[in-house]
Each structure stands twice: as structure tokens, then as C-alpha cells.
Amino acid sequence: MSLSWLRREWNSFFFGEISPTPIALFRIFYGLLVIATLLLLHSDWLAWYGPHAWISLATMQSVEPGIRLNLFAILPPSDAWVWAFFWIFLSSAALLTAGLLTRVNSVVVFLCLTSMQQRNLFILHGGDTFLRLAGFFLIFAPAGAALSVDRLIRMWRGVEGRIVQPVSPWAQRMIQIQLVLLYLSSFWWKLKGAGWVNGTALFYVYHLDALRRFPLPPWFFRPMVLKLASWSALAIELSLGTLIWIKDIRYIVLAFGVALHLWLDYSLNIPLFQWDVLSAYILFVDPTDLARAWNWAKGRAQVRG
Amino acid sequence: MFAPSPWQLNSYVEAIVIYRDGSRKPWSFPRVEQLSLIERIPKERYRKFTEALQRDENDVLWTDVARRIARLNTTPSNPVKTVILVQKWSRIVPSADGSYEPQPWDQHVLYGYGVKPEDLR
Numbered sequence: 001m002s003l004s005w006l007r008r009e010w011n012s013f014f015f016g017e018i019s020p021t022p023i024a025l026f027r028i029f030y031g032l033l034v035i036a037t038l039l040l041l042h043s044d045w046l047a048w049y050g051p052h053a054w055i056s057l058a059t060m061q062s063v064e065p066g067i068r069l070n071l072f073a074i075l076p077p078s079d080a081w082v083w084a085f086f087w088i089f090l091s092s093a094a095l096l097t098a099g100l101l102t103r104v105n106s107v108v109v110f111l112c113l114t115s116m117q118q119r120n121l122f123i124l125h126g127g128d129t130f131l132r133l134a135g136f137f138l139i140f141a142p143a144g145a146a147l148s149v150d151r152l153i154r155m156w157r158g159v160e161g162r163i164v165q166p167v168s169p170w171a172q173r174m175i176q177i178q179l180v181l182l183y184l185s186s187f188w189w190k191l192k193g194a195g196w197v198n199g200t201a202l203f204y205v206y207h208l209d210a211l212r213r214f215p216l217p218p219w220f221f222r223p224m225v226l227k228l229a230s231w232s233a234l235a236i237e238l239s240l241g242t243l244i245w246i247k248d249i250r251y252i253v254l255a256f257g258v259a260l261h262l263w264l265d266y267s268l269n270i271p272l273f274q275w276d277v278l279s280a281y282i283l284f285v286d287p288t289d290l291a292r293a294w295n296w297a298k299g300r301a302q303v304r305g
Numbered sequence: 306m307f308a309p310s311p312w313q314l315n316s317y318v319e320a321i322v323i324y325r326d327g328s329r330k331p332w333s334f335p336r337v338e339q340l341s342l343i344e345r346i347p348k349e350r351y352r353k354f355t356e357a358l359q360r361d362e363n364d365v366l367w368t369d370v371a372r373r374i375a376r377l378n379t380t381p382s383n384p385v386k387t388v389i390l391v392q393k394w395s396r397i398v399p400s401a402d403g404s405y406e407p408q409p410w411d412q413h414v415l416y417g418y419g420v421k422p423e424d425l426r
Binding site for chain 1: 306307308309310311312313315317336337338342345346347348349350352353354357358363365366368369370373376397399402403404405
């Protein structure tokens with residue numbers, strides 16, 4: 001391994017051109033998740049973000065002093081403005097999902113999402129934080145280069161042809177790295193807690209009444225099963241933080257990750273968390289495999305039609 | 306998620322609202338475990354929020370919360386005078402064979418707040 005090899009690999013990883021389809025698909029999933037987050041918050045919007053919310057803006061600013069990216073701090077303190085913020089945010093997320101004025105809307109969505117999180121940090125889960133961080137890099141990504149209204153307009157104007165042009169993937173790589181850091185930090189923090197090491201952590205998680213979702217089979221509550229599940233969660237998180245970069249085994253690692261998140265989504269009521277994280281898995285799928293899957297699905301649809 | 310250690314209590318926060326005429330009324334945040342499968346999805350943020358409220362390091366939140374509870378419960382003829390935030394909990398303890406038996410509930414006063422007239426505007 002030489003320095004020139006390292007430089008070549010670095011440049012190839014961050015700047016070697018690839019298909020924009022994965023980042024475009026991520027944009028769509030991301031936009032849908034932001035919309036879902038907003039819709040779930042709709043009934044309590046003023047309770048969390050209004051002028052008479054559970055936490056006042058002044059208290060939040062004392063908890064997080066200094067200069068913060070928080071549009072609520074400059075909005076006039078009235079219900080009408082806070083609702084206007086909601087509808088502008090929702091509209092922008094819808095336009096981002098469709099890929100219309102993609103860059104502008106990625107900036108608006110990031111600003112609104114960051115402001116919303118800064119306005120009340122006490123109701124956030126890791127999925128919200130991941131959306132915010134991924135949203136920052138999405139601003140710089142060519143997220144409208146495929147599967148977007150922007151592209152259709154460019155084709156209609158004759159600026160672009162039918163074949164999607166490859167793009168520099170550095171922003172996509174940053175989101176991938178963000179996902180990996182999420183798993184590694186989660187793994188690291190769990191190692192600091194005795195429950196994850198001795199295997200009792202999930203005993204507590206699955207006896208928290210407020211987290212329950214769908215019923216679980218009685219065998220799952222056996223101490224040995226809960227221990228194995230606790231350790232498996234650790235092993236899968238470590239794999240997703242490391243082995244995911246190895247192309248030959250990537251899909252196996254991703255499959256374990258999907259299984260873990262689907263299980264958690266079935267068993268625990270933490271709405272959208274699992275999907276926020278899973279959305280970024282698409283960035284690890286090879287564009288040629290995406291094309292193959294698309295052609296296969298198209299073929300199946302034609303056979304049925 | 307759940308790092309470094311999961312929460313080891315089933316718990317919730319209740320408020321005792323005391324009015325000017327001396328009458329009392331219990332008030333509770335939405336308790337996710339008592340809601341239907343559909344209702345609990347948008348209300349899950351309350352679980353997260355009340356979990357944060359129960360931590361002493363977040364005591365800065367208690368005044369705001371007490372004020373809002375006062376506003377939600379006051380009436381012009383009988384305004385709220387005091388709000389007391391109470392944490393109720395039951396420890397999650399594995400028994401010797403690893404099974405689970407629900408433990409008795411306990412309670413602890415987090416905070417008492419004397420409501421000012423301007424809080425109710």
C-alpha cells in the first residue's frame with residue numbers, strides 16, 4: 001500500500017463517478033419520512049412548537065445556549081406563524097420527494113428540520129438526528145439528477161438526454177459514513193452499559209409497557225433468548241459499522257440489518273425510527289443491481305399485464 | 306437506542322392540579338400504554354418527553370411544564386393555584402429464574418409550582 005494508491009482509492013471512493021439512482025431513491029425515501037414525521041406531529045404541533053408549548057423557547061435556548069440554527073427564534077411568536085412554518089415545511093418536503101427544485105427544497109427542509117429539532121430536543125430519537133445529518137449532506141448531493149421532476153423538465157427542454165449521466169458521489173458517501181457512525185456509536189455506547197454486555201438489556205426493554213407494540217411469542221421472553229437477542233443486536237450493529245464496506249458480504253450484512261430493524265419495528269413502538277435508518281441502506285446497493293431489480297419487476301408486471 | 310442502559314422503570318408523570326377554592330384534580334400526560342395501537346403512534350413523543358422530565362438533570366423543564374398544565378386546566382371562575390408534578394414508577398426487576406413479576410408502584414414529588422396570574426394568560 002503506497003501513498004499514491006491511497007490517494008487513488010480516496011479519489012475513486014469520493015469522486016469516481018457513479019449512477020445517481022441510489023441517491024435519488026434516498027431523496028424520495030427521505031422526503032417521505034420527513035412528511036410522515038410531520039404528519040405524526042400534526043395533532044400536537046402547537047403543544048411542541050407553539051408560543052405556549054411544553055417547553056418555552058427561552059428555556060430551550062438556556063438549555064442550548066449560543067448561536068443555533070433555529071428559525072423559531074426569529075418567527076413572530078404566534079400560533080399562525082408556527083402553523084405557517086408547518087405548512088411551508090410540509091410543502092417543501094413534498095417538492096423534495098418529487099424532485100422539483102430539488103436543491104432549494106433540500107435547503108428549506110434541512111433548515112426547517114434543524115429548527116424543529118432545536119426547538120425541542122427532548123422528544124427526539126436517533127432516527128430524527130440521522131435525518132437531520134443526512135439532510136445536510138443531501139443539500140450537496142445530486143439528488144435531483146434522476147427520478148425527479150427536475151430531470152423531466154431538463155429532458156423536455158433538451159438539456160439532458162434519456163440516459164442518466166453519472167455523478168460525483170462524495171455527498172452520498174458522507175451519508176453512508178453517517179450511517180456507519182450511527183451504528184458504531186450505538187455499539188460503543190452499549191458497551192458502556194453492563195446490561196448489553198451481560199445480556200440482560202433486552203429484558204428491560206421488552207418489559208417497558210410504554211414501548212410495546214404487537215404481541216410477542218412467549219419463548220422470546222426466555223432469559224437465554226433475550227440474552228442471545230441482546231448480543232445479536234450488538235454483533236449486527238458492529239457488522240453494520242464495519243463489514244458493510246466489504247462488497248462481497250455487504251448484502252448479507254444489510255439483510256441482517258433489515259431483519260433487526262423490522263423486528264424492532266414490529267415489537268417496539270418507536271414510530272419511524274427504524275425506517276429513518278433503513279432509508280439509507282439504499283445507498284449501499286450497487287446501481288447495476290438496482291437496474292436489474294427494476295428490469296425484473298418491469299418484466300413481471302408485463303407478464304401479468 | 307437504549308444505550309448505554311435501557312430505562313429500568315415503568316413510569317409516568319402525573320400532575321395534581323390545585324384550584325383557588327382548594328379543590329384538586331389529577332392530570333396525566335397521554336400514557337402510550339393505555340392508548341390503542343393507532344393512537345399510540347403519534348403520541349409516542351410524550352413517552353420520550355416524560356422520560357426526560359423524570360431526570361433530575363432536566364429540572365429546568367419543570368416550571369414550563371407546570372405552567373402549561375395550569376393553562377390547560379384553569380377556568381376563569383376557579384383559576385389554578387398550584388401544580389404538583391408527581392413521578393409514578395414501578396421497577397422492572399428480573400426474578401431469580403429470569404421471569405418477570407410486576408412490582409408495586411411508588412411515587413415521588415418532582416416539583417411543586419405556585420401559579421402566577423401571568424402564567425394563565
